[in-house]
Amino acid sequence: MVKCIKCSNQAIFTHEESNTFLCEEHKKESLDTLSELAKPEFNISEKDMALLKSEIKRRIRLINESKKQIIQFTSELTNRTEKLSEVPLRRQGKLLKEYQELLRKKSFNQKDREKVYNILKSSYDPYIIHKPIEFHEDTKEFYNSFFKEIDFIQGNTAEKLYKNFKLCTQGHINYVYCVAISDNNRYIASGSADRIIRIWNLIKNIQKCYLEGHTESIFGITFSPVQKYIISSSKDSYVIIWNIKTREIHKKIKFERCWIFTLKVTHNNYLICASTRAILYIYDMKTFKVKKKLKGHKKSVNCFDISSDNKLCISGSCDNTLKIWNLINFKEEFTLHGHSEVVNSVAFIPDNKFAVSGSADKTIRIWNLKKKIQINILDGHKESIKCVLVTANGKFMLSAGFDDKIFIWDLERYTIIKTLEKHYRAVLCLAISRDGRYLVSGSADRRVILWDIFKPNFNYELCGHIDHVIAAGIFKNKSIAVTLSNDGRVKQWNIKNKCQILDIPGKSYCINSTIISKDNKLIISACHDKTTKLWNFKDYTLIRKLEGHTENVCCIAISNNNTFLISGSYSGILIVYDLISYSIKYALKSHESIVNAVEITQNDDFAISASNDKTIIIWNLITFCKEYIFEGHHTEPIRGLAIKGNILISSSQDNSICIWDFQKRSFVRKLEEIHEDWVLCICISDDGLLLASGSGDKSIIIWDLANFQLKSKLTGHEDSVWGVKFSRCGKTILSVSDDKSVRVWDVGSGDICFILFTHSARLRSVFITTDNKYAVVSSDDCTVLVFDWEQKILIKILSGIFSVKSEIIQYSELKSLFDKSSESLGLE
Structure with missing residues (x-):
């Protein structure tokens, strides 16, 4: 003060x-x-303060790294070069002092304003790789090119674009579970497993804003009748009422020991919530207090609908029944039986005399509510039905489910009159505008699609990348932004109009796995750009990119004698590379889907691969032939592999771990019903006594391999755990997660020792060198982080991207942005 x-x-x-x-x-x-x-x-907000500190720390780290690089290069050049180096070093020393002073401050004076907001609105480009140069005129450019403050190169790119330009470039990056259309037909709201609510302008086809507040998947969303509030429900057990105007949380309602699947607001201002406790909760929207609890179902209430006169409610449940409730006296009227599996969706026909329901039994049933009987069963879907809707005129019904299709039904003839096909995974939710013209669908493919029912061939995907935006270039004089994303698309945006103007094929930048050779000479990474990258571990230079795969490379293994490596890809093919000549030795073909993991046995005689096709294949590395297939015990894709001696262990999206006898080629046992989500990664301690497994349920479990019993459960990550690795002594374990953190745990106590690092992108794998000194971590943003992990020091960030400019300029459609009249910020 x-x-x-x-x-x-x-x-x-x-x-x-x-x-x-x-x-x-x-x-x-x-x-x-x-x-x-x-x-x-x-004053600046807490969020801005956190971003400020994070950005300054990141810059300090990059400056310290660049100082080492400058000193190293300078020592190899002449005295003239040494004099040139004094200028940037002095500048960087000044910057370090300024940044450290800012970090120590709790409040800022007027003179600090420009510095603070300049930091918040800009970024350093870690992708620019400065190579040693010969002594001539380009020496000056080399020294003067360090750390210009430029716009949005990398690190929370989508957030920065939104904060500074109100430009939403990020779409949903996980399943879209719910959608809603406002009563005035102007806005669409969508909720997802990515925990974000996104608000779209239906007329302009732009994303207006996004809301953050839930900590788990969002299952339900609705607008209040006068568009004052958006109400959302989540697996985090909260219902949140959002003020649409301020985009702030107005009220949070906590539900004990349950969560809400779906919710709606009646026109007489009641909020109705369907819960996993088999109860329908009714809240007064004026007081936000419970007015009534409707009890009668024996299992979770999955869905409900409200009659057009607000007098009745129909609900569907995991107990396979439907119930009709009186909303005047809040009593159960009657129960409808017929479905053989859970009821996922229900809807009144507008005259309130009939209703429709969709179920996991793949049928739609039509009910006469006056006679309390089922009058028709409609077949057509080949998989579980997730949602049904009826148009306002009562003439048509829409249905969708896990067969990826949306059907439009004629309710007079009970026939399908149109099939809408654009989603390539399960359609999880539908919403229809009050005038019956527009349909919105959300899917497991992460996309939200708007359909014109009057023109069924007219549809468009609501714009936004469906995987993380990792970098951007800003061309201010042209009011254009270009974004790069791991969804394999490059998008061009009009900053003024906030709309997408170009969408072209690109590539994914995620580095899925990184290992180090046994002799500590090579860092090897599997990248989604279809290459395997090799760095020199001594000076961190990129040696080579190994090509040959036609799809994303997602796993690698190196031989114990360091002479060859094997990489597996989305195509189902494994390629064996000679590390002496860097040539392809052999392609192993047998898997029918993505190869997620590969291991090489101790004597380099066999390779073992696991795939989305639910099989594990043993390959003879002498003959390069398939020798044996383990199958039949995992019911979903296999994600992880680990081998120690004769014990082979696999993990799967079926939430289980299987133990196999490698020598006898036999199944031993299955560990299940412990993890509550996909088991994404596993590793065995060097002494072969312990197994660690990381899961989508955010936990790490340590298993005793002597008796296959759970030893301890490590909790603390805030998102899926993608990588685990024991230290060589087996006393600690390192883990990485979608929460962007690297954590170190004590194996004995199960407690967290420390958070080693928090990155700006999701982390995919972790590996520790044989001498236990270094750890390498793979990231979504095409970087590899190298740590002296016991000393808690980040040594180096390796990038698979030369520069953002080089990535953008390779596309012919974007080259015109780089003419001399273009002021390209973020690309200098």
Whole structure:
């Protein structure tokens, strides 16, 4: 706090010329120069403060790294070069001092304003790789090119684009579970397993904003009748009421020991919530207090609908029944039986005399509510039905489910009159506008699609990348932004109109796995750009990119004698590379889907691969032939492999771990019903006594391999755990997660020792060198982080991208952005 020069009160104003500070009372003495008085401090939000600290720490790290690089290069050049180096070093020293001073401050004076907002609105480009140069004219350019403040190169790119330009470039990056259309047909809201609510302008086809607040998947979303609120429900057991105008949380309702699948607001201002406790909760929207609890179902209530006159409610449940409720006296009227599996969706036909329901039994059933009977069963879907809707005129019904299709039905003839096909995974939700014209669908393919029912061939995907945006270039004079994303698309945006103007094929940048050779000479990475990258571990130079795969490379293994490596890809093919000649030795073909993991046995005689096709294949590395297939015990794709001696262990999306006898080629046992989500990764300790497994349920489990019993459960990650690795002594374990953190755990106590690092992108794998000194971590943003992990030091960030400019300029459709009249910020 800055104090007044005449008393101990907090200063409110400062005199710029004399640099003196005055409180409210003593400012009156300076009325003659009041026009020169200004407030000495300004406040920034907690979120901006966190971003400021994160960005400064990141810059300090990059500056320290670049200082080492400058000193190393300078020592190899002439005295003239040494003189040139003094300028950037002095500049960087000044920057370090300024940044460290800013970090120590709790409040900021007026002179700090420009520095703070300049940091928040810009970024350093870690992708620019400076190579050693010969002594001639380009020496000056080499030294002067370090750390220009430029726009949005990498690190929270989508957030920065939204914060500074109100430009939403990020779409949903996980299943879209719910969608809703406002009563005035202007806005669409969508909720996802990525925990984000996105608000779209239906007319302009732009994303207007996004709302963050839930900590788990969002299952339900609705607008209040007058568009004052958006109400959402989540697996985190909260219902959140959002003020649409301020985009802030207005109210949070906590549900104990359950969560809400779906919710709606009646026109007489009641909020109805269907819960996993088999209860329908009714809240008064004025007081946000429970008015009534409707009990009768024996299992979770999955869905409900409200009659057009607000007098009745129909609900569907995991108990396979439907119930009709009176919303006047809040009593159950009757129960409808017929479905043989859970009821996922229900809807009234507008006359309120009939209703429809969709079920996991793959049928749609039509009910006469007056006679309380089922009058028809409609077949057509080949998989579980997730949602049914009826148009406002009662003539048509829409249905969708796990067969990826949307059917439009004629309710007079009970026939399918149109099939809408654009989603390539399960359609999980539907919403229809009040005028019956627009249909919105959300899917497991992460996309939200808008359909014109009057013109069924007219549809478009609501714009936004469906995987993380990792970098962007800003061309301010043309009001254009270009974004790169791991969804394999490059998009061009109009900054003024906030709309997408170009969408072309690109590539994914994620580095899925990184290992180090047994002799500590090579760092090897499997990248989604279809290459395997090799770096020199001594000087961190990129040696080579191994090509040959036609799809994303997602796993690698190196031989124990360091002479060859094997990589597996999305195509189902494994390629064996010779590390002496860097040539392809052999392609192993047998898997029918993505190869997620590969291991090589101790004597380099066999390779073992696991795939989405639910099989594990043993390959003879002498003959390069398939020798044996393990199958039949995993019911979903296999994600992880580990081998120690004769014990082979696999993990799967079926939430289980299987133990196999490698020598006898036999199944031993299955560990299941412990993890609550996909088991994404596994590793065995060097002594072969312990197994660690990481899961989509955010936990790590340590298993005793002597008896296959759970030893301890490590909790603390806030998202899926993608990589685990025991230290060589087996006393600690490192893990990486979608929460962007690297954590170190004590194996004995199960407690977290420390958070080694928090990155700006999701982390995919972790590996520890044979000497236990170094750890390498793979990231979504095409970087590999190298740590001296026990000393808690980040040594180096290796990038698979030369620069953002080089990535964008390779596309012919974007080359015109780089003409001389273009001011390209973020690309300098």
